[in-house]
Amino acid sequence: MITRLKKAAVVGAVATLSAAGLTACMSDGNDENSDTIRIGSTEADKSQWQVFEQKAEEEGVDVEVVSFTDYNVPNQALTEGDLDVNQFQHIQFLAESNVASGNNLVPFGASQTFPMGVYAKDFSSVEEIADAGDVVIPNDSTNQGRAIKVLASAGLVTLRDDELLTPTPADIVTEDSDVTVTPVDASQTAVAYNDGQAAVINNNFLESAGVSANDAVFKDNPDDPASQPYINVWVTTEENKDNEDYQKLVEIWHSDEVQEAVANDTAGTAVKAENTPEELEDILADTEQKIREQESSDE
Structure with a gap:
């Protein structure tokens, strides 16, 4: 489902992120809604997100799920401050994005894996x-x-x-x-x-x-260390990774109600992942290093 990012592709995506392009996905008034956590997703129409929003409201967390159709855009939108967090990618995709763009986005929670x-x-x-x-x-x-x-x-x-x-x-x-x-x-x-x-x-x-x-x-096997780069993650910027409100998002995602919706949306293919932020950062660092080594060997 996700194709590997190339440096040229990322540069092109950044170059085409005009104000008009982002406005198509973003609403105005971020300053007036500073307490709202804006979450980027490529599957915002799925029932899992609808249940998540309902559960967040019950927990007193104000969220807005922003829909994207281009997998290259949510990370750049997060880097530029148009999103607070995103949840659509696995660690390997994040690692390739960071290496190609020079950004330093980090995972702060796991969502699920999808065994192949x-x-x-x-x-x-x-x-x-x-x-x-x-x-x-x-x-x-x-x-x-x-x-x-x-x-x-x-x-x-x-x-x-x-x-x-x-x-x-x-x-x-x-x-x-x-x-x-x-x-x-x-x-x-x-x-x-x-x-x-x-x-x-x-x-x-x-x-x-x-x-x-x-x-x-x-x-x-999702428990095999070789499968760790394919853990899907919640992502934010380095300076916000310890935000307690963001950690609440992970807890809500792992609630029984949301997990039931995830299972329905994915025909039971999703396996809940509960790795700690520290474990996820270690996997990300290792994956980024392997990407750099492989790129060096290919030159």
Whole structure:
């Protein structure tokens, strides 16, 4: 669902964030509503956010959820002070954004993770997928890299370096692997599945494939340290990370009412994450360092 940020893309996004562009998402009068916490989300229309707003009101917390359709914009809006916090991204996306833009946004709470799985209509085991010899994967760099790591965890492919954050098909040691990979647009992984091929499918395309997360032949483990960069997080600026009102947002998100709405919105694919802010910052720092190292090795 989320594509890897490139430096040029971030620069372009910043350059096009005109006053008119932001006004389309933002309302005036921030000074008059200084007690309102403005939250950026790319899924503001989901019931989870409606329940969250209701719960926040009950708790005496004044929030406004601001909707975005471009994943590159909420972090820049947060940096420029048009938002107080955002909640739409996992740590790896945040790390790539920070490294590319030079910003220093930080996580102050976890929301959930979405395990990525391998699905197959005609195969019920990893061994049967290995015998078939091919797996379709999404071709955008973040999801492609994660899909390849899922296949490596399943023992279906061998990587030249297990520490690569976003491996590509070129990083697969083909002679030591049981399957080859065919990268396609993420939306086409569901089509491949329905055509009888094994496929790694993003959670947001499971419905179109006609499968549930429970149908996965294999999926990554959210408790595995290798899955930590895919924890979705609440994010703010460095100077506001200890804001007690913001911590209240995390508590509200983890309430039973909101979690029930999250489960309904995601067809049960979301797994609640409760890492501490300190743990999340450590994961972010490690992920940023790996991104810089991989970029240096690619130059």
